[in-house]
Amino acid sequence: xxxxxxxxxxxFIDPKPAPGRTGGPILWLRQxxxxxxxxxxxxxxxxxxxxxxxxHLYNFLIGHAVFPGGTVEECRAEGAGACWAYIGARFxxxxxxxxxxxxxxxxxxxxxxxxxxxxxxxxxxxLFKRTNAVLFFVVYPVICFYLLNGGVFGMRYVPTEQxxxxxxxxxxxxxxxxxxxxxxxxxxxxxQSKLPIIKTLCVLFIELWRAVPLITVLFMASIMLPxxxxxxxxxxxxxxxxxGVTLFSxxxxxxxxxxxxxxxxxxxxxxxxxxxxxxxxxxYFIILPQALKHVIPGIxxxxxxxxxxxxxxxxxxxxxxxxxxxxxxxxIEWAAPNQATTGYIFAxxxxxxxxxxxxRYSLWMERRLDTGHKR
Amino acid sequence: xxxxDNISASAPRTSLLNDxxxxxxxxxxxxxxxxxxxxxxxxFNTAQxxxxxxxxxxxxxxxxxxxxxxxxxLFPWSRSSFYWQAFLAGLLNTLLVAVIGxxxxxxxxxxxxxxxxxxxxxxxxxxxxxxxTIRNIPLLLQLFFWYFAVLKAMPAVxxxxxxxxxxxxxxxxxxxxxPLIDHEFTWVIVAFVVxxxxxxxxxxxxxxxxxxxxxxxxxIVTAARAANAAxxxxxxxxxxxxxxxxxxxxxxxxxxxxxxxxVLTAMTFTPASPYVRSIIAFILAWVVLSFVLSGxxxxxxxxxxxxxxxxxxxxxxxxxxxxxxxxxxxxxxxIALPLIVAFGVPALVYWVTGASLQFEVxxxxxxxxxxxxxxxxxxxxxxxxxxxxxxxxxxxxxxGGIRAVNKGQTEAAQSLGxxxxxxxxxxxxPQAMRVIVPPLTSQYLNLTKNSSLGAAIGYPELVNVFTxxxxxxxxxxxxxxxxxxxxxxxxxxxxxxxxxxxxxxxALVER
Numbered sequence: 001x002x003x004x005x006x007x008x009x010x011x012f013i014d015p016k017p018a019p020g021r022t023g024g025p026i027l028w029l030r031q032x033x034x035x036x037x038x039x040x041x042x043x044x045x046x047x048x049x050x051x052x053x054x055x056h057l058y059n060f061l062i063g064h065a066v067f068p069g070g071t072v073e074e075c076r077a078e079g080a081g082a083c084w085a086y087i088g089a090r091f092x093x094x095x096x097x098x099x100x101x102x103x104x105x106x107x108x109x110x111x112x113x114x115x116x117x118x119x120x121x122x123x124x125x126x127l128f129k130r131t132n133a134v135l136f137f138v139v140y141p142v143i144c145f146y147l148l149n150g151g152v153f154g155m156r157y158v159p160t161e162q163x164x165x166x167x168x169x170x171x172x173x174x175x176x177x178x179x180x181x182x183x184x185x186x187x188x189x190x191x192q193s194k195l196p197i198i199k200t201l202c203v204l205f206i207e208l209w210r211a212v213p214l215i216t217v218l219f220m221a222s223i224m225l226p227x228x229x230x231x232x233x234x235x236x237x238x239x240x241x242x243x244g245v246t247l248f249s250x251x252x253x254x255x256x257x258x259x260x261x262x263x264x265x266x267x268x269x270x271x272x273x274x275x276x277x278x279x280x281x282x283x284y285f286i287i288l289p290q291a292l293k294h295v296i297p298g299i300x301x302x303x304x305x306x307x308x309x310x311x312x313x314x315x316x317x318x319x320x321x322x323x324x325x326x327x328x329x330x331x332i333e334w335a336a337p338n339q340a341t342t343g344y345i346f347a348x349x350x351x352x353x354x355x356x357x358x359x360r361y362s363l364w365m366e367r368r369l370d371t372g373h374k375r
Numbered sequence: 376x377x378x379x380d381n382i383s384a385s386a387p388r389t390s391l392l393n394d395x396x397x398x399x400x401x402x403x404x405x406x407x408x409x410x411x412x413x414x415x416x417x418x419f420n421t422a423q424x425x426x427x428x429x430x431x432x433x434x435x436x437x438x439x440x441x442x443x444x445x446x447x448x449l450f451p452w453s454r455s456s457f458y459w460q461a462f463l464a465g466l467l468n469t470l471l472v473a474v475i476g477x478x479x480x481x482x483x484x485x486x487x488x489x490x491x492x493x494x495x496x497x498x499x500x501x502x503x504x505x506x507x508t509i510r511n512i513p514l515l516l517q518l519f520f521w522y523f524a525v526l527k528a529m530p531a532v533x534x535x536x537x538x539x540x541x542x543x544x545x546x547x548x549x550x551x552x553x554p555l556i557d558h559e560f561t562w563v564i565v566a567f568v569v570x571x572x573x574x575x576x577x578x579x580x581x582x583x584x585x586x587x588x589x590x591x592x593x594x595i596v597t598a599a600r601a602a603n604a605a606x607x608x609x610x611x612x613x614x615x616x617x618x619x620x621x622x623x624x625x626x627x628x629x630x631x632x633x634x635x636x637x638v639l640t641a642m643t644f645t646p647a648s649p650y651v652r653s654i655i656a657f658i659l660a661w662v663v664l665s666f667v668l669s670g671x672x673x674x675x676x677x678x679x680x681x682x683x684x685x686x687x688x689x690x691x692x693x694x695x696x697x698x699x700x701x702x703x704x705x706x707x708x709x710i711a712l713p714l715i716v717a718f719g720v721p722a723l724v725y726w727v728t729g730a731s732l733q734f735e736v737x738x739x740x741x742x743x744x745x746x747x748x749x750x751x752x753x754x755x756x757x758x759x760x761x762x763x764x765x766x767x768x769x770x771x772x773x774x775g776g777i778r779a780v781n782k783g784q785t786e787a788a789q790s791l792g793x794x795x796x797x798x799x800x801x802x803x804x805p806q807a808m809r810v811i812v813p814p815l816t817s818q819y820l821n822l823t824k825n826s827s828l829g830a831a832i833g834y835p836e837l838v839n840v841f842t843x844x845x846x847x848x849x850x851x852x853x854x855x856x857x858x859x860x861x862x863x864x865x866x867x868x869x870x871x872x873x874x875x876x877x878x879x880x881x882a883l884v885e886r
Contacts, residue, residue, distance in 0.1 A: 007589035013792070032496035036795070037694035039495050044687070046497045052671045197403040201410060211867035212860050213824040215831075219842050220860075223852050227424050228417045304511070311513040315831050322516055329523065341524040348512045348520070355511035 060338075061345075075336035082342045086334040093328065094346070097164010097319045103156060106147050107167050113140065114174070122361065124368065137178055144171075160238040164319030166350065168238070172245055172310040172320065177303050179246045184253030185292075189283065191254065192261050202254075209251035214309050217244045222316040241313045249306045256298040260291035293369060300362035304355050311351070321347055421853070436849045437462070443844055445835045447751050458845055465840035466862060472754065472836060473823040476761040480822060481815075483762060484769025489799075491774050502770065509767040515828055517764055522756035522832040529752075532743055541736045543744065548752040550737035550744045559728040563721050570720035574713035581712075595712065602715035604640050607651055611636035614658040621662045621681075653692035661688035753834035757826065765822045769815060776811035777803060809881050816874040823866055837862060 034040045064081035066074045068088025075083035087094070096107055117136040120126035148171075151157040163171070190202030209217070221244030225235055264287060272282035292299070314323035325347040329340035391397055425432065437459040445452050448464040449471065491502035509517070527546065530536065535545035543550040581595045591599075615635035642651050664684035669677055725732070737747030780803050788798040830839035837859060846855040 007586060032494065035494055039493075041691065041694075042493075042495055042498050046495075046501055048668070048671070049501075050497075195399050195403050197407050201406065207867075208864070211864045213827040213838070213863060215827045215838055216842060216856065216859055216863065219838070219846075220856050223846070224856060227421050227852060230420050231423050231427055308511075308513040311515045312828070314515070315828075322513070322519070326519060326523075337528075341520075341528070344516060344520045344524050348516055351513055351516060352508065352511045356507065359507075359511065 072334055072336060075334070075338065080336070080338065082345065083334070083336050083338050084342065086328075086331075086336070086339055086342060087346045089334065090328050090331070093165065094321065094324050095166045097168060097324055098162040099164065099167065100156070100158060100162065103150070103158060106150070106155070106158075110144050110147055110167075111170075113143065114170075137181075141175065141178060160236050163238070165324045166321045168313075168319060169307075169310050169321040172238075172242060172313060173303070173307045175242050176245045176249050176306050176310070179242075180250035180253050180306070181299075183246065183250035184257055185288065187250060187254035188257035188261060191258055206251045206254050209248050210255070214245075214248050214312050215315060217248050218312060218316050220244070237316075238318060241316060241318055245306070245310065245313070249302065249309075252305070253299065253302050256295050256302055257291065259298060260293075260295035261287065263294050264291055296369065297362040297366040300358055300365070304358050304362075307354055307358070308351065321350060430850060432851075432853060434854055436851050436854070439849075441845070441848075443848065445840060446833075447754060447835055458849070461840050461845055462837075462858065465835060465837035468834070468840075469823070469826050469829075469836040472757055472761065472826045472829065472834070473819075475758050476765065476822050476826065477819050479758070479762040480765040480769055480818075483766035484818075485773055487766060487770035488773025488777070491770060492777055506767045506770055509764060510771070514760065514764045514825055515831060518756060518760040518828055518832055521760050522752065526752040526756050532739070535739070535744075541734070541747075543737055543739075546752070547743070547749065549750040549755050550747050551750065552734035552736050553746065553748045555731075555733045555735055557731050560725075560732055562728050563725045563732075566724040567717070567721040571717045573720075574716040577716065578713050599712045600643075602711040604643050605715055605719070606711045607643050607655075608636045608640045610655050611639035611651075614655045614662075617662040618658050621665055657688040657692035659688075660691045661685050664688070751834075753829065753832050756832055757829045757834050757836075761822055761825060764825070765818055768821070769818050772811055772814040772818065773807070775814075776807035776809075779810045780806045812877055812881065813874055816870055816877075820867060820870045823870075824863060827863075 033043045060081040062081075064079060066080060066083050066085045068085050070083075070085035072085070074080060075085060092101070092104070096104060099107060117132065117140055121129070121132050121136055126132070146152050147155075148163065148167075149158065149160075187202050187206055190198050191206065193199050193202070218241060221240040222237065225240050225243065226233075229235060268286055268290065269282070272286040277285070310320060311322040313320050314326065317323075319327070325343040328334075329343050331339070438457055440455050441458050441461045442454050443461075444454060445461065445464055447468065449467045450460075450464070452460070452464060487502045487505060490498050491506065493499045493502075526548070529544060529546050532545050532547060535543040535550075537543055541552050577595075581591050584590075584592050584595075612632045612635070615632040619631060639651050639654065642648060661681075661684050664687055665677075665681050668675075668680045668684060672680070735746045737744040737749075784802055784806065785798065788802040793802065826836055827838040829836040830843055833839070842855055842859050846852060849855070
């Protein structure tokens with residue numbers, strides 16, 4: 001096509017006038033809220049929505065709400081908002097489930113010990129990292145088990161059926177996290193391995209778990225696990241759920257860690273080999289520290305997903321936070337129009353706090369470990 | 376100096392355990408043995424347990440009568456249906472939720488993702504708050520909230536909320552009109568598909584000609600003018616009708632919509648044509664805003680709302696006028712033409728064939744609604760929850776994808792004088808799609824997998840009907856769970872196959 005004249009602009013656009021202001025609130029408004037006509041329109045619509053929603057929300061959550069100490073009659077009154085009094089009255093049930101009231105000190109020690117161990121672990125500059133990690137990942141779970149389960153040192157035996165609420169949610173997520181890390185690392189290494197049988201097994205494991213929904217895994221764990229065990233063995237219901245959640249989560253974690261392994265330059269592997277280090281030493285001293293550091297944000301994201309997914313155990317009849325809240329909403333004593341809604345808002349707030357804290361931590365870590373991708 | 380010359384000698388003898396090849400084989404044999412031993416142990420135990428319980432294995436139970444009810448199926452279901460039909464019903468219900476959820480969450484997710492990157496401070500804050508809230512709350516909790524705290528708390532049937540378009544919402548779910556189509560209507564659908572393809576072809580051809588010559592062909596310009604007039608007529612008619620609904624004083628003038636529309640249409644052929652758009656926008660903004668705002672703020676006097684909306688309408692009209700230029704039909708893409716082709720041709724076919732499309736409106740009877748389609752609250756809650764939850768994740772993918780496009784691309788487009796909308800549409804989004812599509816596909820897969828949570832609120836999807844009821848009744852744990860997992864595995868494999876295909880198609884071709 002030599003005859004065609006391509007489309008070109010044939011005149012100049014007039015230059016724009018110089019910008020007037022260089023600062024101040026009016027300029028900020030201009031730039032951020034009223035930059036273009038459509039922008040102004042969106043701003044106005046957004047403001048209208050805010051004006052409409054915020055008073056309603058305020059009235060429901062604070063203005064007309066009944067605070068702890070209030071009575072059920074106030075909650076039943078016409079136009080009453082959230083019934084926080086109900087949350088206050090059932091708070092212990094939401095935290096400990098059916099755990100015997102006289103034994104509350106045991107979960108309390110578990111909570112306190114956990115906080116005392118995990119905070120220095122999360123602060124990069126804290127000392128004794130290795131000791132701390134061993135204490136948290138190895139010693140702490142053992143202590144927790146004996147403390148909560150009882151039956152030793154004259155402590156009363158509390159079967160897992162009586163554990164509940166936030167306690168169980170935290171237990172499942174902590175055990176899931178602690179057990180799925182080594183499993184996930186092994187699976188990721190196996191997937192990268194040059195040995196065909198190991199590689200195939202790992203790929204099969206990872207892809208199988210990742211393809212099915214967690215709820216079917218939990219169903220399988222609660223129905224099939226007893227079938228798989230030798231006749232006569234009974235497996236604790238909580239333990240079944242723990243196995244399901246851990247295996248499921250380790251498959252996801254393995255894929256995240258694989259990303260970190262792939263991100264390492266080949267030279268690192270070759271340097272390790274040229275130093276004469278064997279596979280395990282090379283992996284332990286050179287590869288894993290760097291690979292894990294790369295994917296800490298991804299790992300934290302996996303933990304967030306795991307923490308949220310623990311709520312699914314309520315479907316197979318384990319009294320986690322969500323299940324206790326749901327049970328609470330059938331509580332006749334506190335029957336009020338907003339009882340269920342308030343309960344769900346409370347549970348949502350608890351879950352949100354944990355997950356949001358984790359996601360902020362992962363963002364902070366990402367910035368700290370800035371791996372040079374920043375623009 | 377004890378330097379030994381090993382070059383000519385054979386490789387040093389080492390322990391067999393240090394030989395990498397041998398060690399590799401040894402490890403594999405060990406692992407394989409362990410896995411096989413573990414699996415045989417499980418199989419042995421299972422066989423023993425099954426024998427102890429006097430159970431047999433096999434899929435013959437699928438052809439037995441199910442004998443239970445399913446609250447919502449896409450095909451006729453009775454208690455005498457077979458178990459395989461229960462499986463199918465669950466599968467179809469899962470797919471139904473997945474498809475609806477995918478469509479809505481994509482729309483919402485893209486909107487939110489772009490909104491979060493918007494220069495508008497308020498809008499981007501809105502999107503941020505939404506995403507950070509929804510992403511950090513378990514989906515199951517959200518489903519419970521929508522189902523138990525919102526839909527179950529809806530008024531009883533007699534006090535149903537009436538929404539526009541004859542939609543009603545109450546404790547029993549959402550009642551929507553049912554379209555009644557007759558035999559001839561098939562031709563209208565066929566015509567619509569053909570016309571839509573035709574419209575795309577015309578659009579492409581016109582753009583090609585313009586790229587080569589700088590102008591749209593004369594025939595297209597003329598046709599576009601006619602189409603423009605037709606669209607103006609329709610929009611004008613609609614606007615004046617809406618105005619009649621807002622202002623009761625105008626109801627006496629029954630011919631007002633017709634006169635108004637004709638005047639506006641005539642104006643498109645005069646130099647005053649840029650004003651037409653503004654006028655229509657003004658009227659529509661006024662009417663729609665008045666209705667929406669008076670619904671949102673019932674305590675504010677209607678005069679205030681009406682005046683406020685009228686001012687907003689004037690502003691909108693003025694904004695549109697500002698951006699319009701007189702040579703619209705020659706310089707810009709004639710958007711009215713493909714619209715007219717895509718919708719006009721089917722309308723013509725509808726009129727010629729005498730097809731009929733009516734809506735069976737749900738009507739409140741003594742105890743329940745009659746007619747229409749009743750969507751159970753479980754379905755509504757599940758779709759709602761899945762859409763809202765997945766949209767937050769899709770929004771983050773979209774944001775990540777757009778951020779991944781080099782800033783230089785935006786600047787280059789800016790320096791070429793491409794307007795913001797075109798910049799996004801022609802330069803940024805196509806490149807961002809490469810980054811967005813792989814995680815987007817896994818979000819679709821997640822949504823499909825998450826639809827299994829419908830079991831928790833009683834929506835009869837695959838897990839509920841099959842892994843729940845069927846397993847309980849038949850006790851065939853292995854077969855039932857294997858089938859369920861096989862279904863999700865198939866979804867997964869199909870999705871990743873599609874993803875790989877698409878990825879290969881759009882991947883950046885490099886040296």
